[in-house]
Amino acid sequence: MTPLLELNGLRYTWPGSDEVIALPDxxxxxxxxxxxxxxxxxxxxxxxxxxxxxxKPDSGQVVFAGERLDRLKGSRRDRFRADHLGIIFQxxxxxxxxxxxxxxxxxxxxxxxxxxxxxxVDQAVERLLMGMDxxxxxxxxxxxxxSVGQQQRVAAARALIGEPDLxxxxxxxxxxxxxxxxxxxxxxxxxxxxxxxxxxFVSHEQDxxxxxxxxxxLESVFV
Amino acid sequence: MKLISLAWHSLLNRRFxxxxxVVTIAFSIGLLVMVEQLRxxxxxxxxxxxxxxxxxxxARTAPIQLLLYSVFGIGSATNNIDWQTxxxxxxxPEVDWAVPMALGDSHQGYRVMxxxxxxxxxxxxxxxxxxxxxxxxHTEEIFGDLFDVVIGAQVARKLGYDLGDAIVLSHGTxxxxxxxxxxxxxxxxxxxxxxxTPIDQQLYVSxxxxxxxxxxxxxxxxxPGTGLDADQARDRADELEPETLTAIFLGLKTRAAVFGLQxxxxxxxxxxxxxxIPGIALQELWRISGxxxxxxxxxxxxxxxxxxxxxxxxLLTTLNERRREMAILRANGARPRQIAxxxxxxxxxxxxxxxxxxxxxxxxxxxxxxxxxxxxxxxYLSLGxxxxxxxxxxxxxxxxxxxxxxxxxxxxxxxxxADGMQVRN
Numbered sequence: 001m002t003p004l005l006e007l008n009g010l011r012y013t014w015p016g017s018d019e020v021i022a023l024p025d026x027x028x029x030x031x032x033x034x035x036x037x038x039x040x041x042x043x044x045x046x047x048x049x050x051x052x053x054x055x056k057p058d059s060g061q062v063v064f065a066g067e068r069l070d071r072l073k074g075s076r077r078d079r080f081r082a083d084h085l086g087i088i089f090q091x092x093x094x095x096x097x098x099x100x101x102x103x104x105x106x107x108x109x110x111x112x113x114x115x116x117x118x119x120x121v122d123q124a125v126e127r128l129l130m131g132m133d134x135x136x137x138x139x140x141x142x143x144x145x146x147s148v149g150q151q152q153r154v155a156a157a158r159a160l161i162g163e164p165d166l167x168x169x170x171x172x173x174x175x176x177x178x179x180x181x182x183x184x185x186x187x188x189x190x191x192x193x194x195x196x197x198x199x200x201f202v203s204h205e206q207d208x209x210x211x212x213x214x215x216x217x218l219e220s221v222f223v
Numbered sequence: 224m225k226l227i228s229l230a231w232h233s234l235l236n237r238r239f240x241x242x243x244x245v246v247t248i249a250f251s252i253g254l255l256v257m258v259e260q261l262r263x264x265x266x267x268x269x270x271x272x273x274x275x276x277x278x279x280x281x282a283r284t285a286p287i288q289l290l291l292y293s294v295f296g297i298g299s300a301t302n303n304i305d306w307q308t309x310x311x312x313x314x315x316p317e318v319d320w321a322v323p324m325a326l327g328d329s330h331q332g333y334r335v336m337x338x339x340x341x342x343x344x345x346x347x348x349x350x351x352x353x354x355x356x357x358x359x360x361h362t363e364e365i366f367g368d369l370f371d372v373v374i375g376a377q378v379a380r381k382l383g384y385d386l387g388d389a390i391v392l393s394h395g396t397x398x399x400x401x402x403x404x405x406x407x408x409x410x411x412x413x414x415x416x417x418x419x420t421p422i423d424q425q426l427y428v429s430x431x432x433x434x435x436x437x438x439x440x441x442x443x444x445x446x447p448g449t450g451l452d453a454d455q456a457r458d459r460a461d462e463l464e465p466e467t468l469t470a471i472f473l474g475l476k477t478r479a480a481v482f483g484l485q486x487x488x489x490x491x492x493x494x495x496x497x498x499x500i501p502g503i504a505l506q507e508l509w510r511i512s513g514x515x516x517x518x519x520x521x522x523x524x525x526x527x528x529x530x531x532x533x534x535x536x537x538l539l540t541t542l543n544e545r546r547r548e549m550a551i552l553r554a555n556g557a558r559p560r561q562i563a564x565x566x567x568x569x570x571x572x573x574x575x576x577x578x579x580x581x582x583x584x585x586x587x588x589x590x591x592x593x594x595x596x597x598x599x600x601x602x603y604l605s606l607g608x609x610x611x612x613x614x615x616x617x618x619x620x621x622x623x624x625x626x627x628x629x630x631x632x633x634x635x636x637x638x639x640x641a642d643g644m645q646v647r648n
Contacts, residue, residue, distance in 0.1 A: 052554070075558060082556025089554070092547055097236030098229075109225055110556030158555070 002066055003027045004165060004198050005051065010060035012046050020058070021046050022221040028166070033189065033199040035212035043220030044202055048170055051200075052085060053077030065165065082111035086159030086197065090171040093155030096144035100134070101125050103143050104158045114162025121161075128157035131191045133183075149180045156188050163195040170202050185211060226561065230568040233548070237541060244537045245577045251530035252581025252620065255523040257588050259613060261604075262516055264589070266509065268602030269295075272420035273501035275347020277481050278473040280304070280312065280488055283495035287511070290504040293324060293470040295421050295601070296334050300326065303467035305494055312471060312488070317480040320345035322472040325433045325465055328392045328404070333378050335392050335426045337433025337465070340365055343373070345474055348418045359386050359413030366429035369460045370453065371412035377423040377601070379414045386411050390426070392436065404436040407453055419603025431463040432456075438463075527620055531627050534573055538566060538631040542638075549639050559639045563632035567625055574624030578617050582609065 010023040021043045028034055038044040049055045050062055053069055054077070062069040069080060086107070094103045104125045108115035118124035129139055132153040138146060143154065152172055159167050169188070173181040185208065192199045201212065209215045234241045272294055273279075281289040282302035291297040313321040322345060325337035336342075343354055343362045356362060357376065365373060372390055384390070390409045394402040409428060417423055435456040451459070475481060481500055488498035549562050557565075586606055593604040609617070 054553070075560075078556070078558040081554075087554040089551075093551065095232075095548060095551055097232050102232075106552075107555045109229075110558075110561070 003063075004030045004032075004065055005200075006061070006063040007047075007050070008061040008063070010047075010050060010057045010062065012050060012055060012057050014046070023047055023050070023060075024219060026216060028198055028200060030165070030198055031196060033192065033213045034201065035209045035215045036200060036202045036218055037204065037206055037209065037215060038202050038218035039204045042218045044170070044218060046220070047218060048087075048168055048202065051166075051168060052087065053081045079111075082107065083113040084165045086161070086164040086167045088152070088155045088159045088167070088169040088172040091148070091152075091175045093158070094143035094151055097142065099142055100129065100139045100146070100154050103154055104128060104161055106158060107161055107164075111162065114164065117162045124161055125157070128160055128191065129154070131194070132157045132187050148175050149184070152176060152184060153187065156184070156191070160191050160195050160197065164197055167192060167197050167199045168202070169199065171204070172201070173203065173208070174205065181205075181208070226565055226568050227572075229552075230565055230572060233545075233565070234569055234572060240537050240541070241573060244534050244573055245580060247533045248527075248530040248574060248577025248624075249580035249584055251523070251526040251528075252578050252617070253584035253588065254526050255520075256582055256585035256609070256613070256617075258516075258519045258523045260585060260589060260609070261592070262519075263610075264604045265596070265602060266505075268419070268596075268604065269505055269508075270502070271349045271418075272422070272602070273505070274349060275345075275351050275353075275474065276472045276501050277475045277478065278485060278488070278498050279470055279501060279504075280308075280473065280496055280498045281470040283497050286497065286499040286504040287508050289470065289497055289499050290501060290508070292326075293472075294501070296424070300469045303469060304471070304496060305467060306465050308491070308494065308496065309468055309471055312473065315484070317475050317477070317484060318473055319476045320474040322346055323430060323465075323468045324470045324472065325430055325467070326469040328394060328433070328436070330378075330390055330392050330426050331382060333375075333382075333424055333426055335372075335428060335433075337428050337430045339430055342427065346422075346472065347474075348420045348422060352418075354418065354422065355416040356413045357416040359411070365413055366432075368410070368412070369429065369432050369435060369457050370407065370409045371429065371432075372409035373413045373415060373427040374411055375415050375423040375425050375427075376417035377597070378426055379411075384411050384414075386414065392426075392428075394440065407432075407436050407451070407456065419597075419601075419605075421601035424601045430465045431460050434463040434465045435460070530577065531574070531620075531624055534570060534577075534624065535627050535630060538570060538628060539634075542631050542634060545635075546638065549635060553639050559636045562639050563636040566632040566635055567628045570628030570631075571621070571625050574621050577624075578621055582617070 005028040007023060007026045011020055013020050023043055050057055057070050069077060105121050108118060108121050115121055134150060134153055173184055176184055279289060279293050281293060281300060282304050284301060288298060292299050309323050312318060320341055322342045323338055326334060328335040343365055347353055365371060374384055388411045390411060392404045394404060435451055438451050485498040485500060488496050552562055589604055589606055596602050596604055
């Protein structure tokens with residue numbers, strides 16, 4: 001089976017820096033839940049930006065479902081990200097001035113493919129919000145009226161809408177306390193399985209690792 | 224793509240700054256629209272007032288001065304013309320009608336014009352509409368009694384006069400006059416329908432009456448023991464011919480004769496006269512006021528520019544705060560170009576709201592100014608729709624707003640590329 005995502009020999013230099021970041025080779029299979037241990041300064045944001053197609057590597061390959069992402073033009077990479085990736089940040093994921101529903105539906109505004117996969121977008125939004133254990137009373141509130149834990153769950157629902165192939169979660173639990181963290185991961189796993197997405201969970205919290213199918217360690221080399 | 228909806232919500236979130244920006248733009252647009260519309264409306268109002276007159280004849284003077292004092296009651300005549308001149312002009316074959324005008328008296332600040340019945344028969348205003356009597360005697364019965372006075376619509380309204388009311392004229396044209404023609408009161412015989420021109424601000428008496436009340440006033444004030452009483456005056460009405468007039472309004476049978484007659488009047492040997500074509504005199508007036516108008520226009524455009532720069536400032540200063548917002552949009556599939564477009568759309572909404580509000584303000588201001596202009600100049604402001612070219616200018620300003628927004632938009636575009644997917648604060 002071809003892997004969903006393969007990173008080979010990636011190197012990147014941020015504009016204005018003379019540090020060349022060499023990233024390790026990584027391969028993800030479809031439907032896998034992978035824990036990527038990445039302490040700060042390990043090249044995490046570079047890796048995520050490369051997978052997300054926001055930057056182009058100096059050398060190396062990003063292969064997504066057989067397609068060479070690193071060879072695509074900027075606008076094609078944007079399209080790819082909109083269609084295939086769901087992204088959860090550590091914090092401040094939501095547009096504070098939009099209500100919860102509109103925040104979750106946001107990716108469907110930028111990707112026809114994901115909107116189509118939802119069927120009825122409103123229903124999909126509600127299904128996911130329920131799936132993330134958010135009561136309907138919250139759905140019409142402004143995003144910034146919610147607690148941090150609730151906001152992270154809304155962010156997870158948004159990442160999952162339209163069943164993207166890959167969920168990139170960048171330290172999504174580091175702003176949560178221990179109990180909420182477990183609840184969050186339970187809900188995230190359940191919904192990821194339902195949508196059949198692959199999950200790449202980047203975190204420095206190693207105690208979470210045993211819950212995943214596989215653990216990788218990100219140790220980039222700075223040349 | 225629901226970028227407009229996103230832009231709208233984002234603007235709502237910053238409503239305080241946004242409303243201030245909209246108001247700034249609205250004021251600038253309001254000023255621009257008002258300057259332009261007032262200019263046009265005032266010109267229109269002046270043209271309406273003289274639309275039916277082919278030539279105005281007065282003592283030798285500057286054309287604009289003659290026009291202003293004869294039609295608009297601004298300034299006064301330096302010299303009079305002889306009654307004989309009127310009779311000669313009236314008798315000319317190309318003259319359709321001639322209306323004499325004898326000024327010098329007033330009533331509560333309103334001008335009194337001594338004239339003949341020809342005024343009500345022949346004078347036209349607005350779209351070449353004849354004067355109509357709202358209430359009172361028919362045109363052919365006017366001045367049937369020597370002391371008939373016809374009053375303009377505004378005079379009637381402001382002073383609360385009705386048919387039959389007695390009116391005493393004052394000598395001179397000031398609002399406060401110490402010398403009244405109080406021995407010979409007039410009676411309101413008719414009230415004219417409103418015309419939206421200075422006609423509404425005048426009172427009309429017959430030339431004979433004008434003459435009658437001035438018997439014994441030749442030195443500028445009444446000599447004791449002279450003057451007529453009402454019955455004497457009525458008895459002598461037929462022989463009371465005026466000696467001088469202030470101006471003459473002429474209507475010609477064919478417009479083509481205007482220039483020839485004008486030249487002949489200007490070359491009249493018996494006394495020095497000026498004949499003016501009202502439209503041309505107005506053009507001359509506009510040439511003089513044109514410079515001030517141009518300056519006002521330039522100022523208004525600069526103010527609009529300031530408004531747009533204000534919007535630019537707001538967009539630029541909020542750009543930093545919105546960096547996170549842009550990263551979120553980008554992570555969720557927005558392309559850099561869409562994020563830049565979002566900013567342009569926001570500017571478009573702000574500018575549109577500003578222009579709309581500004582036009583509203585301009586109309587409100589004109590609506591408020593209309594009674595003052597009617598009062599002071601007798602000019603009626605009609606609040607018409609903006610003309611096509613004015614809408615075009617507004618559209619151009621809107622486009623300018625969009626162009627201004629390209630600056631923050633391109634900054635946002637570059638930043639979203641540089642920031643990658645990191646959520647920065």
